[in-house]
Structures are given as C-alpha cells and as structure tokens.
Amino acid sequence: MDWEKASDAYGKLIKDGNESMKVRATIELGKLSKDAPEAIIERIVPLLVNLLNLSTGGSQLLQEAAVFSLRSIAHRCDKFCICIGDGGAIPILMRLLLNSQGRFQRLVVKCLRELVICTPSNRIILARNGGLEPILNLMSSSSQYTKPYFAEILSSLTLLREVRRIIINVGGLLSLIECATIGMMVSRTRAAHALGLLGMTRRSRRLLVDLGVIPVLINLLREGDMPAKLVSGNALGIISSHLDYLRPIAQEGAIPIFAQLLEGSEHMGKEIAEDVFCILAVAEENAVAIAGHLVRILQGSNDEAKAAAADVLWDLSSYKHSISVVRASGAIPVLLELLQDGNADVREKASGAVAQLSYDEGDRGALAQAGIIPILMNLLREDSEELKDNAAEALINFSEDPLLRDMISGAFDIPSFRNIQDRLARVQSSDEHTVRSLRLMSIEQFTWDPQFG
Numbered sequence: 001m002d003w004e005k006a007s008d009a010y011g012k013l014i015k016d017g018n019e020s021m022k023v024r025a026t027i028e029l030g031k032l033s034k035d036a037p038e039a040i041i042e043r044i045v046p047l048l049v050n051l052l053n054l055s056t057g058g059s060q061l062l063q064e065a066a067v068f069s070l071r072s073i074a075h076r077c078d079k080f081c082i083c084i085g086d087g088g089a090i091p092i093l094m095r096l097l098l099n100s101q102g103r104f105q106r107l108v109v110k111c112l113r114e115l116v117i118c119t120p121s122n123r124i125i126l127a128r129n130g131g132l133e134p135i136l137n138l139m140s141s142s143s144q145y146t147k148p149y150f151a152e153i154l155s156s157l158t159l160l161r162e163v164r165r166i167i168i169n170v171g172g173l174l175s176l177i178e179c180a181t182i183g184m185m186v187s188r189t190r191a192a193h194a195l196g197l198l199g200m201t202r203r204s205r206r207l208l209v210d211l212g213v214i215p216v217l218i219n220l221l222r223e224g225d226m227p228a229k230l231v232s233g234n235a236l237g238i239i240s241s242h243l244d245y246l247r248p249i250a251q252e253g254a255i256p257i258f259a260q261l262l263e264g265s266e267h268m269g270k271e272i273a274e275d276v277f278c279i280l281a282v283a284e285e286n287a288v289a290i291a292g293h294l295v296r297i298l299q300g301s302n303d304e305a306k307a308a309a310a311d312v313l314w315d316l317s318s319y320k321h322s323i324s325v326v327r328a329s330g331a332i333p334v335l336l337e338l339l340q341d342g343n344a345d346v347r348e349k350a351s352g353a354v355a356q357l358s359y360d361e362g363d364r365g366a367l368a369q370a371g372i373i374p375i376l377m378n379l380l381r382e383d384s385e386e387l388k389d390n391a392a393e394a395l396i397n398f399s400e401d402p403l404l405r406d407m408i409s410g411a412f413d414i415p416s417f418r419n420i421q422d423r424l425a426r427v428q429s430s431d432e433h434t435v436r437s438l439r440l441m442s443i444e445q446f447t448w449d450p451q452f453g
Helices: 003-016 019-035 038-051 060-074 078-086 089-098 102-116 120-128 132-141 147-157 161-167 173-179 185-198 202-210 213-223 226-239 243-251 254-263 267-280 284-298 303-316 331-341 344-357 361-370 372-379 385-399 405-413 415-429 443-447
Strands: none
Touching (some): 019 038, 038 060, 060 078, 078 089, 078 102, 089 102, 120 147, 132 147, 161 185, 173 185, 173 202, 202 226, 213 243, 226 254, 243 254, 243 267, 243 284, 254 303, 267 284, 284 303, 284 331, 303 331, 303 344, 331 344, 331 361, 331 372, 344 372, 344 385, 372 385, 372 405, 385 405
C-alpha cells in the first residue's frame, strides 16, 4: 500500500466526503492501522480526534468509527497512546463516556482503558481533568460486562499519588477494593498495591478493614499469580501492623497461605512471609499456629525454606507469651538435628534460634535435656564466625544458670569460647548489645502511626 497516497485520500474524504463514506473509511483505517508507518499514524491521529467532536458536524456513527480506529492504534504501542493523549482525546472520551450508553459506551470505555493502563502521562491527563469521580460513579452503576474495564482504569489511576490522596475523600475505597476482585490479574495486582499504600495510615487502614479488605487480599494471595501474591501479601503485612487486625487476618486463613509462600521458590515471597509471620505472631494464638507450620517446614527437604523457617523461629524465640511457643511446638529436637545435619545457612539460622532460646530458663532447661551442650561445644570449633558466636552466646547463658553451669565447664578450655566471651562482655558493658532482629516491634510501635504521632 502507498500509505502517503492513502493518507492524503483519507484527509480529503474526511473534509469533503459524505457521512457514509467517512464512517466506512474510518473503520477500514482502524483495521489497517496495525501495518501503518509511524509517521502516517501521527498524521492521522489529529483527524480522528477531531471526529470525536459532534461540533465538527459529525454523527454518533462517525464518533463510534473514530473511537474504534483510535483504540486499534492505541493497542499497537505506548508511543501511539501518548500521541493520542497529547492530541486531546482523553477529555473528549470522558465526555462521550458520560453521555453514552450500551454499545457505544462499551466501545468508549475500552478505548479509554487502552490509553491509560500502560501510559503514565495519560493517567495524569485523565486525573487532572476530573476523571476520578466520574469513573467511580460509572463503575458503581455499570453492567457486569463493562465493570472490569472501569476497574482497570481505576486501578491504573491509583498508581498516581495525587489520586490516592483524594480517593478516600470521594468515597472510592469500596470501589478500589472491588478492583482487586475483578478484571485482569495485572489490574487486580495494581489495586492491591494501592490498597497496601493506603493502608500505611491508621485512618485508611481502619476504613479498609471495615469495608472488607482482608478477605479480598487473602483471596488474591491464594489464587493470584506470583506478582499478585507478592503484592497482596505485602499489603496484608502493612494492614496487619496493628494489634486489632492480627487475629482477623489469621482467622481468614492467612497463616497456611503465607507458609506456602515461605516454601515457594520466590526469594521476595520468602522475605514477605517471614516479615508477616513476625508481625502476626505478636498474638499468642497466631504464634502457636505459625510455629506448627515452621516445624513442618524444618522437617522437610527444602533447604531455602528451612533457613527461612529457622530465621522466623529465631525471632519468635524472643517473644514473651504466656507459654514458650517454640518449646511447645516441638521445635527444639528439630533444631538440634539441623545443627548437625543442615547446610551452612540452615545451621547458622538454627544456632541463632538456639542462642535466643537460651535466654529463657525453661527453654534453656529443655535445650540441655535434649542434649544441646555437646553440640554447642562442637560448634565452637567451626569455621563460621556466626556459628561460633551463636554457640558461645548460648553457652554463656548456660554458664550463668546455677543448675547447668557445671555441664559447660569444658567450654572454658576452648580458646574461641574465651575470646567470644570477652568480646560479648565488652559489647554488653558499653550498651551496644541489642536484640538481633529489627522486625521485633513493641506494642507501642504496632499502634503508632507517623501521620498522627
């Protein structure tokens, strides 16, 4: 095809042709646009945008043809979406959307969706031309067929901070939660991302929970693809960072799903699951359920998952519940086995958990009864500095226990133990010895919010 000649002919037809000819030519242009050179597309887009205005003398049929053609062009690449947006199409499409129904409205919303879902500049144009509230209103009143398109537009808009700032004030949270349940998975993931960001403030978090965000995010965590699982899991972690929501999240079935994420192959998923477990475990009944899953993972064959599970147990070992959750879970014999048979990373994490457990009198007695002391003695001769440090830290705690002191007398003959003992004593005396995990937050930190102080 001679595109130059065809472009000139189309321009003349739009200027001088009759209505029927304009409609047929515009529809044909949309069908052929996938093969048109970029320069031709850039020349034709202004003509199509102009056809959207009834003030130019066109009809709704011609508008429909122009919308169809613009959508076909937008589908090609982001560059053309930007070209259409910069050409002034988005405010006109919004006006058409508000004053149309049925087939024409479906065509317009599909075109608008194509323009905004992948193009930040078009999202800004739509938001700054007052597009948020009309989209919310249209979504709430739309049919089952068109609602997913409005949901995808809304989830795209919430990528903008300015939209997230005002969506609460215009009553859009419930619609945003619905966005996480319908449409394409990438759109649902975008909605979950926005929900997580909104959940960082106390006021929004409470509103979201009251509107039912927890089961929605858990369902997305359960059935979504990996990006959806990561985003929804992270959002749940943010929302769970308040005492009031620790139990409701667990009661909705979150703990087994996060255990699956901990066992998965995605490194970021493991990190998210670790962090969320450390938050949820502030509630004692959650800690009991979590510890059960961790022990099961430690008894498996996935070394990366075992290292992650041991890391969480390390943190849980310092929580002050009415019972020793780690001891009650049956983890101590498993930790002893890992210290002798696990890979390097697993052994280091397990030794850290043992060192933390040794601070509690009851756990210390259970460790000694299980036969930990000879194992710790052997660890003092390992090459790994972390293994030696953790073993020495535990043995020092045993040495300060009158009932167990005699059992570790042989450790004082090991040079590495004496060196570590002296170093730890210097650190403690200078008040530099702190709790190992930055994840362990006090009750005040769980309820504190930077916005309110």
